[in-house]
Amino acid sequence: MHYETIQFERRGAGAWIILNTPKNMNSVSLSMLSELERALIECESDRSIKAVILTGAGSAFCAGADLKNVLSSLNNSEPGTKDFLDMFDEVCGLLRKMPKPVIAAVNGLALAGGLEIVMCCDIVYAAESAKMGDAHSNFGVFPGAGGAAVLPKKIGLNRAKHLLFSGDIISAAEMERFGLVNQIVADQQLVEEVETYVEKLAAKSPLVLRRMKEVANASVDQTQDAALRHEMLHLRQHVRSYDLAEGLKAFAEKRKPEFKGY
Known part of the structure; x- marks a missing residue:
């Protein structure tokens, strides 16, 4: 299956979905959401895939939504068709309900919609240099995939409010202390550590x-x-x-x- 905004790779029992528009820090576009939907449906239906891994190409995991693309989608969508918000909601639903473990391998910045994607995952590995934040408030944007609805359940109400209101970007180590990140590893060890974990999962029922x-x-x-x-x-x-x-x-x-x- 051909993809333009993501890479889909089989590595052993794991399916690696790599957000692959590094020039714009893997910002989420409507076309990327469409490709993510196709890839996730394939992951769910393929019994040989035991775990799904999300990561980013280049220096970022995902810097959030491509705001120009969002506005264009909302302004130009035809009646009865799915716009950006519909598609983001569907992709996040597929991640949350995936009947297999979903692992985030956070290799760099995970902001706004990028953080919301991380929150959809079951297990979060993060590189030491990774940074995360909600960031919606910095641009007057309201979250729609869990920023305000799910983050309080993940890290606690007061911590979530602080990140939501301030738009601050914090270290992966702090997110580990808050409980969102399961494990921090050296940047160059991230892929290897996740692959080892996937091998462990592959041996389970x-x-x-x-x-x-x-x-x-x-x-x-x-x-x-x-x-x-x-x-x-x-x-x-x-x-x-x-x-x-x-x-x-x-x-x-x-x-x-x-x-x-x-």
């Missing part, structure tokens, strides 16, 4: 990972009792699965399990 992700995501907006009931429902379904039987059999036979995802 994809069915277990999918069900864990679904229950964990839903728990954020549930009471503890509701979340526990949801978890038990999935467990009741899981006890009938091939992967559980294979895992227990492999344990008894002292060998590595060979999961099939059902």
Whole structure:
């Protein structure tokens, strides 16, 4: 499949989606969103892909939306067609609901819409030199993919308000302290570290990972009792699965399990 604004690469069990317009710091355009949608749909349907990794080409992960492209899309969209906001919402939905682990490999600046993409990912690795911030307020722009709606759940209400109101850009180390970043690695080690993590995930049951992700995501907006009931429902379904039987059999036979995802 041909792409112009992204690169799509298979590396072992991982699918790497590389935002690839480095001259404008991988700013998100309508065409990039369309290509991301195609790539993510392929990732979801291909059972050999065990994890999806997002990163950026050049010195930035993603500097946010291409504002000129946004304005053009909003002003010139035909009735009944999807504009920039519709497409960004769809892409973020695909990332959040992807039935496989989604990993952000933040290699540089992740601002505004770039930060919102990071927040859609399950696991966040960041290079030591990476910097992040909401930045919408710096240009009088209102977030639409989680800046105000999701960031407080990720890092806490007061910290989120501070970043939203100030538009400040902070270090990856500070974002790790806030809880958004899982692990910081040396810049030159970022790809290697993520590939090692993907290899670890590839050995797990994809069915277990999918069900864990679904229950964990839903728990954020549930009471503890509701979340526990949801978890038990999935467990009741899981006890009938091939992967559980294979895992227990492999344990008894002292060998590595060979999961099939059902």
